[in-house]
Amino acid sequence: xxxxxxxxxxxxxxxxxxxxxxxxxxxxxxxxxxxxxxxxxxxxxxxxxxxxxxxxxxxxxxxxxxxxxxxxxxxxxxxxxxxxxxxxxxxxxxxxxxxxxxxxxxxxxxxxxxxxxxxxxxxxxxxxxxxxxxxxxxxxxxxxxxxxxxxxxxxxxxxxxxxxxxxxxxxxxxxxxxxxxxxxxxxxxxxxxxxxxxxxxxxxxxxxxxxxxxxxxxxxxxxxxxxxxxxxxxxxxxxxxxxxxxxxxxxxxxxxxxxxxxxxxxxxxxxxxxxxxxxxxxxxxxxxxxxxxxxxxxxxxxxxxxxxxxxxxxxxxxxxxxxxxxxxxxxxxxxxxxxxxxxxxxxxxxxxxxxxxxxxxxxxxxxxxxxxxxxxxxxxxxxxxxxxxxxxxxxxxxxxxxxxxxxxxxxxxxxxxxxxxxxxxxxxxxxxxxxxxxxxxxxxxxxxxxxxxxxxxxxxxxxxxxxxxxxxxxxxxxxxxxxxxxxxxxxxxxxxxxxxxxxxxxxxxxxxxxxxxxxxxxxxxxxxxxxxxxxxxxxxxxxxxxxxxxxxxxxxxxxxxxxxxxxxxxxxxxxxxxxxxxxxxxxxxxxxxxxxxxxxxxxxxxxxxxxxxxxxxxxxxxxxxxxxxxxxxxxxxxxxxxxxxxxxxxxxxxxxxxxxxxxxxxxxxxxxxxxxxxxxxxxxxxxxxxxxxxxxxxxxxxxxxxxxxxxxxxxxxxxxxxxxxxxxxxxxxxxxxxxxxxxxxxxxxxxxxxxxxxxxxxxxxxxxxxxxxxxxxxxxxxxxxxxxxxxxxxxxxxxxxxx
Numbered sequence: 001x002x003x004x005x006x007x008x009x010x011x012x013x014x015x016x017x018x019x020x021x022x023x024x025x026x027x028x029x030x031x032x033x034x035x036x037x038x039x040x041x042x043x044x045x046x047x048x049x050x051x052x053x054x055x056x057x058x059x060x061x062x063x064x065x066x067x068x069x070x071x072x073x074x075x076x077x078x079x080x081x082x083x084x085x086x087x088x089x090x091x092x093x094x095x096x097x098x099x100x101x102x103x104x105x106x107x108x109x110x111x112x113x114x115x116x117x118x119x120x121x122x123x124x125x126x127x128x129x130x131x132x133x134x135x136x137x138x139x140x141x142x143x144x145x146x147x148x149x150x151x152x153x154x155x156x157x158x159x160x161x162x163x164x165x166x167x168x169x170x171x172x173x174x175x176x177x178x179x180x181x182x183x184x185x186x187x188x189x190x191x192x193x194x195x196x197x198x199x200x201x202x203x204x205x206x207x208x209x210x211x212x213x214x215x216x217x218x219x220x221x222x223x224x225x226x227x228x229x230x231x232x233x234x235x236x237x238x239x240x241x242x243x244x245x246x247x248x249x250x251x252x253x254x255x256x257x258x259x260x261x262x263x264x265x266x267x268x269x270x271x272x273x274x275x276x277x278x279x280x281x282x283x284x285x286x287x288x289x290x291x292x293x294x295x296x297x298x299x300x301x302x303x304x305x306x307x308x309x310x311x312x313x314x315x316x317x318x319x320x321x322x323x324x325x326x327x328x329x330x331x332x333x334x335x336x337x338x339x340x341x342x343x344x345x346x347x348x349x350x351x352x353x354x355x356x357x358x359x360x361x362x363x364x365x366x367x368x369x370x371x372x373x374x375x376x377x378x379x380x381x382x383x384x385x386x387x388x389x390x391x392x393x394x395x396x397x398x399x400x401x402x403x404x405x406x407x408x409x410x411x412x413x414x415x416x417x418x419x420x421x422x423x424x425x426x427x428x429x430x431x432x433x434x435x436x437x438x439x440x441x442x443x444x445x446x447x448x449x450x451x452x453x454x455x456x457x458x459x460x461x462x463x464x465x466x467x468x469x470x471x472x473x474x475x476x477x478x479x480x481x482x483x484x485x486x487x488x489x490x491x492x493x494x495x496x497x498x499x500x501x502x503x504x505x506x507x508x509x510x511x512x513x514x515x516x517x518x519x520x521x522x523x524x525x526x527x528x529x530x531x532x533x534x535x536x537x538x539x540x541x542x543x544x545x546x547x548x549x550x551x552x553x554x555x556x557x558x559x560x561x562x563x564x565x566x567x568x569x570x571x572x573x574x575x576x577x578x579x580x581x582x583x584x585x586x587x588x589x590x591x592x593x594x595x596x597x598x599x600x601x602x603x604x605x606x607x608x609x610x611x612x613x614x615x616x617x618x619x620x621x622x623x624x625x626x627x628x629x630x631x632x633x634x635x636x637x638x639x640x641x642x643x644x645x646x647x648x649x650x651x652x653x654x655x656x657x658x659x660x661x662x663x664x665x666x667x668x669x670x671x672x673x674x675x676x677x678x679x680x681x682x683x684x685x686x687x688x689x690x691x692x693x694x695x696x697x698x699x700x701x702x703x704x705x706x707x708x709x710x711x712x713x714x715x716x717x718x719x720x721x722x723x724x725x726x727x728x729x730x731x732x733x734x735x736x737x738x739x740x741x742x743x744x745x746x747x748x749x750x751x752x753x754x755x756x757x758x759x760x761x762x763x764x765x766x767x768x769x770x771x772x773x774x775x776x777x778x779x780x781x782x783x784x785x786x787x788x789x790x791x792x793x794x795x796x797x798x799x800x801x802x803x
Contacts, residue, residue, distance in 0.1 A: 183223040186212045190227055194234045210276045228281065232290045235265065239291065245302050252303070252310070252318040259325045262291045285333040292329075292391040300395040310399055312406035316455065319396055323458055326388045335387030393459055400456070400464040404471060407452055411475045414448060418483050427518035438629075439529040445479055446536055457547045465548045469556055476537060476561040484526050484533075484568045488575060489519045515579045517622065524626030527572035531630045534565040573633060577640045580619045581648070587611040588648060591670075592655035596663030597748065605673045606666065613677050621685035638681050639696050646703035649674065653707060658748025659714055668711045675704035706732070714746045721757055725764045737762065 024040045031038075036047055052058050163169050189212060216224045239261060243250045249257050266284055277283045299318075303310060418441040449472055456468050515523070541558040548556060587608040594606075620638075627634040649671075656667065677684070678700045682692045709731045718724045728743070729735060740761050744754045 182215055183219050186216055186219075186223065187226060187230075190230060194231055206276075213277055213281070224281070228283070228286060231283075232287055235269070235287055236291060236294060239265075240294070240298075243298065245298070245305065250298070250302055251306070252299075252314050255299075255318045255321050258295060259321065262288065265291075282333075282337050285335075285337050288329055288333065289337055289391070292326075292388070296392045296395045299392070300398075303395065303399055307399065310402055312402050315396065315399060315402055319393060319455065319459060322393045322396070323389075326386060326391060326393060329388040329391075330386040333388075338387060338391075389458075397460045397462075397464065400459060401467075403456070404464065404467045407468065408471050408474075411448065411471060412478075414445065415475060415478050415482060418445075418479070419486075422483060422487060427516075427522050437525055437528065438532045439483065439525060441483060442479070442529050442533050442536075445475070446540070449540065453543070453547070461547055461549050462552065465544065466552055466555055469544055469548075469558075472540070473558060473561055476533070476558070477564055479533070480530070480561070480564045480568055484530055484565075485571065488523060488526060488568075488571065489515055515575075520576070520579070520619065520622050521626055523572050523575055524623060527569055527627065527633060528630050530565045530568040530572065531633060534562055534569070537562050537565065569633060573637050573640060576619075576623055576637050577644055580615060580641055581644050583615040583619070584612045584645060585648075587615075588652040592652045594656070596656050596659040596667065599660060599663040599666050602662060602665045602669060606670050609670045609673050612674065616677060616681065617685050620681060624682070624686065635682065635693050635696060638692075639699060642678055642681070642696065642700050642703065645678070646700070646707070650703075650707050650710065653710060654742040654746065657746045659746050661715060664711050664715045668708060668715070671704060671707045671711060675700065675708070678704065710743065710746075713743055718744075718747060718749065718757065721760055722764070725757070725761050728761075729764060735765075737765075 036042060036050075051064055052061070163172065189209065193206070193209060213227070216227055239258075242261065243258060248254070266288060269284060269287060273283070421441065422439075452468060452472075456464055537558050541556060541562075544556045544558075545553050590611075591606070591608040594608075623637060624634055627637070653667070653671075656663075659667065679692060679697060681700075682696065683690045713728050713731060716724060716727065728740070732739065737758065740758065741754070744757060749757070
C-alpha cells in the first residue's frame with residue numbers, strides 16, 4: 001500500500017516538474033550545468049547504471065549513497081536560506097515604513113517651521129515697509145516710494161489668506177490709505193505744477209514729478225489716466241483759444257496752421273518734458289491723438305456753421321492737408337494708444353490693392369498719363385496701412401456731396417470737351433498710326449476716374465463711394481453715346497449699282513465702297529475704343545467692390561454700362577458688314593440679270609465674281625489692319641459677313657432662271673471661286689498667311705456647299721422623276737416645297753411639268769433618305785446618263801486646273 005502511494009507521489013511530482021521546451025531552454029541559458037541530474041530528460045535507471053556499471057562496482061555503494069545524501073542536504077540548506085531571505089525582506093519593508101513615517105513627520109514640521117519663519121519675516125518687512133512708506137509719503141520722497149511701494153504690495157499679497165487676523169487687516173488698510181494719499185498728493189503736485197485754470201504759466205519738469213510718475217505706475221491705473229488727461233488738457237488749452245470758431249485761422253483755408261502748431265508743440269514737449277514721463281506712457285503720441293480728436297470735433301462744428309461757404313477746391317485742399325498729416329502721424333507713431341480706455345479706436349479700412357490708389361491725391365483734379373491697360377495691371381499700393389486714417393478726415397464725410405456734385409459737373413464738361421475735340425480733329429487719316437487706334441479721350445476719362453477714386457476712397461468707403469459710382473455710370477453711358485455711337489458713320493441709301501454692261505467690260509476699280517477709307521478707319525477706331533472701355537469698366541467694377549464696405553458691394557453693378565459698350569461693338573461690326581455687303585449687292589444683282597440660258601461655253605470666273613473679290617480685297621485688309629489689336633472682333637466681322645453674304649448669294653442664285661447646262665457649269669465654277677475667296681477671307685491680302693478659325697471655316701463650307709448642291713441638282717436630269725426627287729432630298733436635307741419650286745424654275749421646266757413633280761416631291765419628302773436608296777439610285781455627282789457624267793467630269797477638271 002505504501003509503495004503504491006509513493007509511486008503516485010512520484011508521478012505527480014514528475015507531472016509538476018514537466019517544463020515546456022521554451023522554459024527548459026531559458027533555464028539552461030541562465031544556469032548552465034553539466035550535471036546529469038539537471039538534464040530535462042534525466043533517467044534514474046540509466047544514471048544508476050552509470051554509477052554501477054559492473055557487479056564489482058557495487059562494493060562502494062555506501063560511499064555513493066553518502067555523497068548523494070550530502071548533496072541533498074546542501075540543496076535543502078540552499079532552499080531554506082532563500083525562504084528565510086524572503087521572510088526577512090517582508091520584515092524589513094515594515095521597518096522601512098515605520099522609519100519613513102517618522103521622517104515625513106519631521107519634513108512636515110520643517111516645512112511648517114520654514115513657512116512660519118518666512119511669514120514672520122514678511123510680516124516684519126510689511127510692518128517696517130508701511131511705516132517707511134507713510135514717512136516717505138509725508139516727505140514726498142517719491143523716488144524711494146516707487147521702489148518701496150511695489151515691494152510692500154508684493155509682500156501684502158502673501159497675507160491675503162490671513163486677512164481675518166486683525167493686525168494683518170490693519171496693516172492692509174494702512175497700505176491702502178497710503179496709496180490713496182499718494183494718489184491725491186501726486187495729483188495735487190501736478191495740478192500745482194500744471195494748473196488747468198488761471199493765468200499762472202505751467203512749471204517746468206522736475207525730478208519730483210518724474211519720480212511721482214513712477215509711483216503712479218504702481219498705484220491705481222485711474223491715477224495715471226488722470227495725470228495724462230490733465231496734462232494733455234493743459235497742453236492743448238492754448239490750441240482751443242487760438243483756433244476758436246470765431247477766429248480767422250480756424251477756417252479750412254488756414255488748416256495748415258493747425259498742423260504746424262501741433263508739430264511745434266510736440267517738439268517743445270520732447271525738449272521740456274520728454275524725460276519726465278515714462279517712455280511706456282507714450283505721451284507724445286497721446287498728445288497727438290487727443291489733438292486729432294479735438295480737431296475733428298472743432299472742424300465738424302465750424303463746417304456745419306459755414307456749410308454754404310465750402311467750395312470743392314477748398315474742401316479738397318483741406319482733405320489733402322489732413323490726409324498728409326495723418327500719414328505723417330503713421331510714420332512717427334505706432335498707434336498703440338488708439339485702443340486705450342477712453343480713446344476709441346478709429347475704424348481702419350482693410351489694406352487696399354486698388355491700382356487706382358497708386359498716386360497720392362493732389363489739391364486739384366489734374367490728369368495723369370495712363371497707358372491702355374493701366375487699370376488691368378495689378379500694382380501694390382504705395383501707402384501702407386495707416387492706423388490714423390480717418391482720425392481727423394472723417395469730419396469731411398458729411399460734406400462730400402460738394403465733391404460729388406463737383407465731379408458730376410467736371411465730368412459733364414470733360415465729355416463736352418471730348419465731343420468738341422473729336423469734331424476739331426476730324427476723321428482719322430488713312431495709312432497712319434491713328435487708324436484703328438483707341439481714342440485718347442477714353443484714357444483721359446479713366447485717368448479722371450482714377451483720380452476721383454483716390455480722393456474719395458481715402459475719405460469714405462461708404463455711401464459717398466456709391467454716389468461716385470453712380471456718377472461713373474452716368475458718364476460711361478454718355479461717353480458711349482456721344483463719343484462712340486454718336487460718331488459712327490450714318491448709313492445712307494445704296495449708291496448707284498453696277499450695270500451689266502460695266503460688269504461685262506470688267507471695269508475694275510470703277511466702284512467704291514459706301515464708306516470712305518477714313519470712315520472705315522473711324523469705325524475700327526470706335527470699335528477698338530469700345531473694346532478697351534468694356535475691359536476697363538469690368539476692372540473698374542472689381543476695384544470699386546474691393547474698396548467699398550462689404551455691406552455695399554451688392555450695390556455696385558456696372559453690367560449695364562458694359563452692355564452699352566458691347567452694343568457699340570456689335571453696331572460697329574454690323575456697319576462694316578453692311579458696307580461690304582452693300583458693295584457686293586450690285587454684282588449679285590448683275591449676276592441674277594445675266595442670260596444664263598445663252599451661255600455657250602465655260603470660261604474663267606464671271607465679271608460679277610471679279611467685282612465681289614475686288615470689293616473684298618479693298619475692304620477686308622483695311623479692317624484687319626485696323627483691328628489688329630482686337631483680333632476676336634475681326635473674326636466676328638468675318639463670320640457675320642459670311643452669314644450675311646451666303647444666304648443673299650443663294651437668293652440671287654434662285655433668280656438666275658432659266659439656266660442651261662453650260663450656264664449651270666459656269667455658275668458652279670463661280671460659286672467655287674467665291675467659296676475659296678471666303679475661306680481665305682481672314683488673311684486675304686496679308687503677307688502673313690494665318691489659318692482661318694475652325695468655327696469660321698465650318699460656316700463657310702456649310703453655306704457654300706449648299707449653293708453648290710443647288711447647282712448640281714439643277715444640272716442633274718429630271719428624269720426619272722423618282723431618282724431626281726430622292727437625290728434632291730438626300731443632298732438638300734433642308735429642302736422644302738418653295739425651294740423645290742425655285743430649283744424647277746431654274747431648270748426652266750414648264751408649270752405643267754412642275755405640277756406632277758411637286759406632287760411627287762410632297763409624297764417623297766417625309767421618306768428618310770435611306771428608304772429611297774435603291775438599285776436605281778445614283779449620286780448627282782455622277783448621273784446615270786453618260787452625257788451628264790462627262791459634263792461634270794470636265795467641270796471638275798476645269799476647277800482643279802484653276803486651283
